[in-house]
Amino acid sequence: MMKLPEPVQKVVDALAELPSIGPRQAVRLAFYLIGRPKEDLRVLAQSIDALRAIKICERCFFIHQNAGALCDVCMNPARNQRVIMVVEKETDYLSLENTKKFTGRYFIVGPVPKTGFLEAWQKTRLLSLKKYIADELGGAADEIILGFNPTTLGDFQASLLLKELAPLGKKISRLGRGLPTGGEIEFADDETLGSALDRRN
């Protein structure tokens, strides 16, 4: 490949590392950025830099920028901390939160590897959840909802988490199969997700 100016190559390399962006698309994006007004580039650079100040909630591991250690949901006294929705990723959290039907709180475990072996950081997260349930909820949450996709992989992930969490919830549930089988939480509309919440079993 012809050598690009070093700052351009740096941006290309960084963009190509992003999930679902290939090397060719990274080059196209870099050229698009170069064609933008200089002020736009400054704003984009500053916004990305500002991401460094984003904090991760100590309880559910969602993002926040509160003064304390907890995110908006976890520090909200109106939310039931004894009902815990375990989800794979932040975008699932967002989709569920958008239904405005869930009054418990979340726990983001991260993408469960297909190997079935959790990463070290995922084990650390699980340990903190177990400690919270032991210390704060007297050893058992009122309900643990396994909010995984209604897919083969999601079933696998749920069964894995079930093994870990079964003793820690008075009730363990999954999202109702009002969700179309084979679909994904992230792409479901609010109505469908709402009924899935209502019919969790």
Added chain:
Amino acid sequence: MMKLPEPVQKVVDALAELPSIGPRQAVRLAFYLIGRPKEDLRVLAQSIDALRAIKICERCFFIHQNAGALCDVCMNPARNQRVIMVVEKETDYLSLENTKKFTGRYFIVGPVPKTGFLEAWQKTRLLSLKKYIADELGGAADEIILGFNPTTLGDFQASLLLKELAPLGKKISRLGRGLPTGGEIEFADDETLGSALDRRN
């Protein structure tokens, strides 16, 4: 949609503006970035900021960071400035340059709109090319190659540019059509095979 922290929303909005990146992918990319080490974010932000210093060549409109106004190819005395390859975009320039077979120079006209009406900035670029050919090449380049895609749109773009540039080149050509190296006769379309037959050598 649930409100994201402002710095996150800013990055999401900026990413969603990039070509071929949708709003959902923008959210996923932002969460991916938040999960990166803080040092990586700083480096990415700095690289994007550094793009502001990238210059555009006054002659061919490719990028460069030379002290003068010209890019590496345009200021290279070994390149024939009387043979001009007109291309749609920077990535086409890169692909052609990678062949190491072209010894002329380029002219990036930008994506010709399907309406057939060039944007104001494209007209400005064309004017500068015409002025260069008039002032520096005595009114006609030795050869102008219309380096557009061998597609219906590319044919349309080439015909449009041909109208503009026909009087300014002693010879006007397009990239040769035929079987792509590594391709198979069995799977070639009629058009491609036809050109391959016409231009057998």
